[in-house]
Amino acid sequence: MPPEKIELPPKYYLTYFQYLIDFVKKKYQHILNETEQQFLADFEALTENEKCLFIRFCNRTGTFFRTEKLKYVEIENIPESLNGLIDKGFIESLSENHLLEAAEVLDIFSKSELIELAKMLNLETRGKASLKKEEVLDWLLAVGNWEDMIYLLNSEDYANIYGLPHSLVKVVKQTEVQMLKFLFFGSRHGDMTEFVTRDLGFQSYEKFDEDKMVAYFQTRQEVEDKLKVSLAREDFYLMQQADIEILDIYNWFMDWTETHRKELSEIAILTYGTFSLRVALYLEKKKALDEALTIFRLTEESPSRERQVRILDKQKNREEAKALCELILAEPQNATEQFFAEDYLNRIEAILLKKKSKKAVTQQLHNSDFITIATTWKRQVEFGVVDYYQNRGMKAEFTENHLWRSLFGLLFWDIIFDTDSLAIHHPLQRSPSDLFKPTFFEKRKEKMEERLKMLEDEDATIVYMNRIFFEKFGLTNPLVQWYGGLFPLILTLLERLSPEQITLITLEMAKNLRQNLRGFPDLFIWADGEYSFIEVKSPTDSLSNQQLFWLRFFESVNVRSKVLRVEWAVEV
Numbered sequence: 001m002p003p004e005k006i007e008l009p010p011k012y013y014l015t016y017f018q019y020l021i022d023f024v025k026k027k028y029q030h031i032l033n034e035t036e037q038q039f040l041a042d043f044e045a046l047t048e049n050e051k052c053l054f055i056r057f058c059n060r061t062g063t064f065f066r067t068e069k070l071k072y073v074e075i076e077n078i079p080e081s082l083n084g085l086i087d088k089g090f091i092e093s094l095s096e097n098h099l100l101e102a103a104e105v106l107d108i109f110s111k112s113e114l115i116e117l118a119k120m121l122n123l124e125t126r127g128k129a130s131l132k133k134e135e136v137l138d139w140l141l142a143v144g145n146w147e148d149m150i151y152l153l154n155s156e157d158y159a160n161i162y163g164l165p166h167s168l169v170k171v172v173k174q175t176e177v178q179m180l181k182f183l184f185f186g187s188r189h190g191d192m193t194e195f196v197t198r199d200l201g202f203q204s205y206e207k208f209d210e211d212k213m214v215a216y217f218q219t220r221q222e223v224e225d226k227l228k229v230s231l232a233r234e235d236f237y238l239m240q241q242a243d244i245e246i247l248d249i250y251n252w253f254m255d256w257t258e259t260h261r262k263e264l265s266e267i268a269i270l271t272y273g274t275f276s277l278r279v280a281l282y283l284e285k286k287k288a289l290d291e292a293l294t295i296f297r298l299t300e301e302s303p304s305r306e307r308q309v310r311i312l313d314k315q316k317n318r319e320e321a322k323a324l325c326e327l328i329l330a331e332p333q334n335a336t337e338q339f340f341a342e343d344y345l346n347r348i349e350a351i352l353l354k355k356k357s358k359k360a361v362t363q364q365l366h367n368s369d370f371i372t373i374a375t376t377w378k379r380q381v382e383f384g385v386v387d388y389y390q391n392r393g394m395k396a397e398f399t400e401n402h403l404w405r406s407l408f409g410l411l412f413w414d415i416i417f418d419t420d421s422l423a424i425h426h427p428l429q430r431s432p433s434d435l436f437k438p439t440f441f442e443k444r445k446e447k448m449e450e451r452l453k454m455l456e457d458e459d460a461t462i463v464y465m466n467r468i469f470f471e472k473f474g475l476t477n478p479l480v481q482w483y484g485g486l487f488p489l490i491l492t493l494l495e496r497l498s499p500e501q502i503t504l505i506t507l508e509m510a511k512n513l514r515q516n517l518r519g520f521p522d523l524f525i526w527a528d529g530e531y532s533f534i535e536v537k538s539p540t541d542s543l544s545n546q547q548l549f550w551l552r553f554f555e556s557v558n559v560r561s562k563v564l565r566v567e568w569a570v571e572v
Contacts, residue, residue, distance in 0.1 A: 006200050010074035014048070016195040017055045020184050023426065027213070028183050031220040039176040042088065053081045054090050057171040059192055064094070064105050067167040082169065094154060094168040099146050103137065105153075105168065111136050118144065120152050183223065186216035186425055186433065188230045194428045204475045205428055212419035213426060216433065217267070225268035232256055233275045246283060250291040253279050257298065270437075273299040280307065289314060302333045302515070306340050313344070322348060334515040335549030361543035364551065368537070368563035375568045381538045382522045385566065389525050396525040397489060402481040404520050407490050408506055409479030410468050415447045416477070430476045436514040448510060455499035465490060479517070493524070496531040497559060504557045519546030521554075521561050533561035539568070 009015070021040060024032075032040075043051065052075050057065060070078050085091045098105060106114060111133040118125050118136075121144055128136055153168055181190055197203040217223045239249050257276075264272055276299040284292035284307060293311045296304045305328055312321035325341040332338035343359045350357035358366075377384025382398050389396040397403075409416065416432060417424065421443050423432035434440045441448075455461050469487045472480075480486075494502065509516045521533035533554065535547055543563065554561040 008196070008199060011048075011052055012196070012199070013055050013059060013192065014052050016192055017051075019195075020180060020192075023210075024180050024183050027215045027425075028217070031217065031223060033220070036176050036179060039173055042090075046088065046090070047081070047084060049075050049077065049081045050084045050088070050090070053078065054085055054171070057091070058174060058177050062104070062108065063174065064098075064101070064108055064168055064170050066108060067169055082167075086169070090173055091169045091171050094150055094170065096147055096150060098150075098170065101170075102141055102146055102149075106137050106140060106149075108168075114140055117149065117152060121145065121148055179223075179227075182227060183217065184426055185428075188227075188234070190428075198428065205430070206417045206472075206475055206477070208417070208419055208424050208427060208429075210427065213424050214419075214422050216425040219265070222265045222267045225263070225265045226271055228260060229264070229268050229271045229275055232260075233271075233278070236275070236279060240282065246286045246288045246291070249279070250283060250288065250295075253295065261298075273301040277301050277304055280304070284311065300333070302337055305333075306337055309340070309344060318348060334512055334546075335519075336515070336545040339545040339548060361545060361548045364548055365537060365543045365563060365565065368565050370565035370567050372567045372569050375571060378538075378568065381541075381566055382536045385523060385534065385536050385564065389523075394525050394527045394530075396523055397485075398522060399489065399520075399524045400522050401518050401520050403489060403493065403524060404505070404509065405479045405517050406481055406486055407493060407502075408509055408517075409477045410465060410472070410490065411506065412444075412448055412451060412510075413468050413472060413477070415444050415451060416479075418444070418447070431478045435478070438512075440513060441510045444510070448507070452499070452503045452506065455494075455502055458494075461494060462491065465494070489524070492526060496526055501557050501559050505553070505559070508553060515546065519544060519550045521547070521550070531560060533559065535561070535563045536566060537563060538566050 021043070025040065043054075046054065053070075053072070056070075056072060056075075067078075067082060070082075072078065075081060082091070086093065094105065106117075109117070111129075111131075114133070114136050115125050115128050118128070118140055123140075123143060128139065131139070181192070182188060184190065194203070198205060217226070236249070236253070239252070253276075261272065276295055280292045280295035280299075283295065289311050293308060296308045296311070305324060309321045309324050309328075312318070312324070322345060325344050328337050328341040329345075332341070339360050343357075347357045371385070371388060373381075373384045373388055377387070386396040386398055416435070421432055421434065423434040423440075423443075425433060432440070434443070454464060466487070469490075474482055521535040523534040523536060525532050525534060535543070535551065537543065551561055551563065
């Protein structure tokens with residue numbers, strides 16, 4: 001029997017927006033400025049229909065709208081609500097004051113409508129129908145008179161004759177609305193549709209005590225600093241799409257950094273580090289190496305130091321590259337960085353000694369075993385190896401990262417989502433805000449170590465994992481990949497490995513979840529008294545540093561694992 005279809009109430013969006021407003025008032029009242037406070041008061045003074053229409057506007061893309069296209073059956077008397085919103089300053093009619101926004105106004109019309117408007121302006125339109133809409137729009141902006149356009153677009157007579165709207169409006173106060181959403185979600189990525197996906201059953205979240213949720217931002221400066229960086233990052237992405245000159249992007253970024261970087265609060269510096277890395281990687285990709293190097297030096301976020309070494313090497317500045325590698329080895333951020341630095345220094349030494357050097361991953365790959373399987377598995381080599389072992393009486397599953405991630409997510413579920421960590425800020429969080437930060441393990445170390453003591457009691461462990469799996473099944477957790485066969489697979493893992501091995505591996509994961517959630521071997525195979533983790537490599541595959549890290553770590557804790565090269569059978 002199919003699940004019952006869920007239908008949201010007609011004015012569901014008003015309920016969501018009102019919840020967001022009430023939540024922000026409760027958590028952020030102390031940092032709202034006068035304009036935002038006034039917005040909240042003015043919004044509360046709107047009629048219900050006016051609130052609904054304004055929210056409908058805010059939930060749509062763009063700022064300008066054609067009122068004749070507004071069709072919302074749940075809103076009574078839309079013209080009356082429009083007039084009310086205009087009178088109360090929530091929307092405004094099209095006027096000469098919108099000259100600088102002319103492109104945005106015209107963009108809401110189709111190409112044929114723009115050509116019709118040009119005819120009404122007595123402009124020559126021959127050949128324009130073959131152009132793209134963007135080209136017609138640019139042409140009309142260049143040759144048309146804005147005052148005449150406004151007159152025509154607002155003229156009911158012309159609208160009746162040519163089918164054009166007689167009422168265009170601009171939504172105002174969107175800055176205040178965006179700020180409220182930013183405060184609620186803690187980022188520019190949050191969207192009101194997340195309420196919808198939750199209530200329609202497409203997404204299920206862990207439930208939190210709202211009183212124990214803490215504000216993401218503690219001060220007004222934190223809010224404005226992070227918003228400032230987020231907006232600059234969005235500007236950068238727009239520059240990429242517009243294919244702006246590389247040096248112009250570099251100069252823009254450096255000017256922005258010089259103006260704002262020193263004043264940024266800690267919460268914004270983290271976002272700035274990621275932002276800097278993205279700009280530097282883009283410049284490096286575009287071969288602007290000097291400029292990329294300058295920006296890479298503004299952040300140590302991985303892989304900044306690795307990219308610096310690569311650029312210095314290309315520039316034949318190997319002494320500085322060696323010095324940076326030595327700094328990396330003294331305090332590596334992750335396995336990829338560590339192995340890269342080791343390989344680079346070994347290569348430089350080999351060059352001096354006129355010897356050949358091999359990367360650590362290459363040596364590991366060349367020293368590994370191999371099997372031969374049919375070429376029919378070329379597009380799914382891992383499953384070909386699964387078939388190989390199953391035909392030999394072994395049980396085998398393609399588990400890669402999801403088995404270890406899921407074990408971690410289930411074993412520490414309540415600790416991950418613990419509101420005492422001060423990392424839960426709103427009810428739609430998929431994960432704590434510090435999940436991929438160094439503070440994640442620092443805050444939870446004692447509780448995690450205490451939980452791991454449970455593994456010494458096999459029965460208690462099975463009871464606990466069974467309860468968590470079925471109690472939380474389907475809830476959003478970025479670490480857990482839900483499917484029916486996951487639970488027995490985790491039980492098999494817990495049976496084959498000792499409590500000490502599970503403890504050492506999960507704690508190593510926790511130290512750097514951003515990096516250490518990946519790189520696990522592809523396959524888990526087992527039979528009576530036997531098991532192994534297998535990293536499968538086809539003839540054209542290479543081993544990554546992170547994969548080598550886990551293979552070596554498994555070896556250090558006596559967990560059986562290996563690399564297995566695949567060769568294709570010769571077809572007769």
